[in-house]
Amino acid sequence: MTSVTSENVKTIYFLDALKLFIETQWLYNTPVTDLLTADLLDLFPKEWLHVLQILENEDLNDFVVNRKIKPQWPESLRLFVEKCEHIDQLPIIDTVLAAELPKHFQTGLSRKKQHEIMHLAHLVHEQCVSENIKVIVDLGAGLGYICQLLHHLYGYKVLGLEKKKETVNNVQNRQMKMFPDSLTYVKYSHCDLTHNSAEIIETILLNKFQEHSDVCLIGLHACGDLSIDALKIYRDMKRARIFIMVSCCYHKMSVSKSVQTDTLIKKQYFNNFPLSNYLKTVIRNANFDIGFFLRQPFLRLACQEPSDRWCNMSIKTHNEHSFHVLARAVLQLYAAKNGFCLIKQTRKGTRKSQCLNFETYIKDSLNRYILQPLKEQDMQLNLNIHEKNMVELWKSHCNKLKAVEIYSGLQLMLQAPAESFILQDRLCWMEEQGFDATIVPVMNRHLSPRSYAIISHKK
16 A cells, blocks of 8 residues: 555656646746747736736745745745645755865865865765775766865775866876875776766776775766766666765756757757656656657756855845846847847857946947858848847837846746756656665755755665
8 A cells, every 4th residue: 555655646746747847838948048039028927927026125035945925926826836845855955064174175176166075075974884885986086076085084995987088187197296195095097987887897996996895886966967877887786885976967968859840949858868667657648748848948947056046135136137137138139030140259158247237238248249140141230230229129128127037036946846856757767776765965055056966775
């Protein structure tokens, strides 16, 4: 009876989540740069906008961060908030380490990076002590920060694996200069990790440390498919007894199929999402075509900053954000209306430092973008004419600034449900493989948006 109830709960959860994401795809399924070209603000339920636009700054923050609603609000808005709460099954972070990173390790590291490696190292040690694990394998080691810290604080032997040979050379040089005493205990190796890498890792471990002890597999912000490859390596690698993985960049998972439709939406399907047979079955039985709404924009939503970013946000910061979003949308609308393609000339298309007003914004943007005519016969206009026309277009849309910020807030409220949905799918997959697994909060979400780890111990 218990197992049947558990299956029903999972089915209801996934079905409810899928329905929520179908209903709210107007909030996330189109890039925010196309806010005006796709008329997204026209899809806003008028009764929602009516009550949210009159909120004071503090109340708006409270609504987005704490999902605080008022009984007199429209039922559809209250239901949206309730659904977000139901689908968001991410645990609350209730502990933060008081310990600071050792001074020697702080050189060149941002406060965010220091926070991340200190908290993950603490969690790894906490998990490994109970199983008497002495060897750790870091999948996607980067510059080896966590590898060195695990050895320095707790005495572990650590193997750091990295895809890029150049990165491996750099981290080995860094080790020679900064941590020469660790050369016997912390090793780095080039390894192009895939889901079939279990045997290769076993061989590298034997070559580097000449022992056959059990290991813990870890990863800090494993990007895209690497998280899934790591899960499968854990499944296949006999010596891997513990798994601790903090994922990121869900939107960089590989696409298995892309289908152009009659509409502007291109259907997308991924190799590793959905992952579990359970979720795939729920989708198939419900006859959902997830290619329409669980696309890259959805995965990007799941790895945005959390709603916590609005905690105590000032009116000034809100105004700056809404201006930047709407100004960029006007730039996109102008290009679309006049047969141009925006081509970025620099890494950043616009700079927030130039958002004093729309005139300075446009002058700066036109130095950083090229307005390329879509048809060769179309003539390129003088920049002064573009500026004048864009300012006129801005005047007809600048009254939408508050609506834009509310749109952003509602989008933030969907972030945690989206990430929770993805991680619950991965937990289901691990259960199908016969493993117990759980989601554990590791870091402060204000500092590190991707702050949850999947942890598993083999029985």
